[in-house]
Amino acid sequence: MVATANLKSTAKDLFLAPIYIYQGRKVKRDTIRLPEPEGIRYGQVKLMDSTKSSSADAYVDTDTSTDQGTLKIMVVGDSAAAGVGSQTQQQALAGRLIPALQQQALVNETFAAQFDELSWSVQATTGHTSFDILRRLYILPKPSQPIDVMVLSVGVNDTTANVAVDKWQQQIQEIIAIAKRKFAVRVLIFSSLPPMAQMPALPAPLGNFIGAKASKLDKVLCDICAEYQGVSYMATDFPRMIAEHSNGTPIDIAVMFASDGFHPSSLMYGYWAQQLAELITELLTTEQGA
Numbered sequence: 001m002v003a004t005a006n007l008k009s010t011a012k013d014l015f016l017a018p019i020y021i022y023q024g025r026k027v028k029r030d031t032i033r034l035p036e037p038e039g040i041r042y043g044q045v046k047l048m049d050s051t052k053s054s055s056a057d058a059y060v061d062t063d064t065s066t067d068q069g070t071l072k073i074m075v076v077g078d079s080a081a082a083g084v085g086s087q088t089q090q091q092a093l094a095g096r097l098i099p100a101l102q103q104q105a106l107v108n109e110t111f112a113a114q115f116d117e118l119s120w121s122v123q124a125t126t127g128h129t130s131f132d133i134l135r136r137l138y139i140l141p142k143p144s145q146p147i148d149v150m151v152l153s154v155g156v157n158d159t160t161a162n163v164a165v166d167k168w169q170q171q172i173q174e175i176i177a178i179a180k181r182k183f184a185v186r187v188l189i190f191s192s193l194p195p196m197a198q199m200p201a202l203p204a205p206l207g208n209f210i211g212a213k214a215s216k217l218d219k220v221l222c223d224i225c226a227e228y229q230g231v232s233y234m235a236t237d238f239p240r241m242i243a244e245h246s247n248g249t250p251i252d253i254a255v256m257f258a259s260d261g262f263h264p265s266s267l268m269y270g271y272w273a274q275q276l277a278e279l280i281t282e283l284l285t286t287e288q289g290a
Helices: 002-030 093-107 109-114 130-139 156-160 165-181 206-226 238-246 266-289
Strands: 042-046 070-077 117-124 149-153 187-191 231-234
Touching: 002 206, 070 093, 070 130, 093 109, 093 117, 093 149, 093 266, 109 266, 130 165, 149 266, 156 206, 165 187, 165 206, 187 266, 206 231, 231 266, 238 266
Parallel strands: 070 117, 070 149, 149 187, 187 231
Antiparallel strands: 042 117
16 A cells, blocks of 8 residues: 555656756745844853843853853754844844743743753854764864753755655764764754745645655654654644744744745744743753653
């Protein structure tokens, strides 16, 4: 039954191949090229100090590597990790994650008792595939102190580059290995691939074709994460995002995407960061209580 379904799917894709090629070239030609947002990509802030600005640009890196109360977070990956689709790093994933974690410190006493400061950095570049991310982790200097949390955004470029499933699996496993070995990461979080079939920039049937490829890589990613201790897969909760934003009123999912119809909007970055903050707090407090 499965084999028959796969054969039908393959036959359909072969039949539609000329349309995929035409639409792909048109999307590549017509899609707006958004730059990576301005702003510094590292800094430090008090988790419980409400007098400081929530702007990522306001945080200046200082050497407090010996402070055991410092939560060290590194955001790694592709253009979404870099914040493409937002104007500044303050509006991007890392910038939105900072106040979200500060809020968690206010409402979760166990989390607040572990950390009084947050040290963060972004290591991400537009267009990076899993191989590029792996190479970057090899090149980066070994940190003087272990990284508590590493957040990974990867997979969209592997999908569009048609990276083979076995190669994708191997490179994700190698990313996990170097994160644990070189960066001594306590908690490694892979964000799920976005719903590429719903991206406004991708017309049907091309969007459905690419979305199916992304779903296949995403399933592999989820399965790999389940095999490792200290590695989590975070399925982005799009229904929750839409429900909270719409207040019961139907909305166009396009509001979750930037003007290019491909990258997250600042609105989506905010919801993504909130979900990440909740998961980070849960994982660190559970680990503390174990």
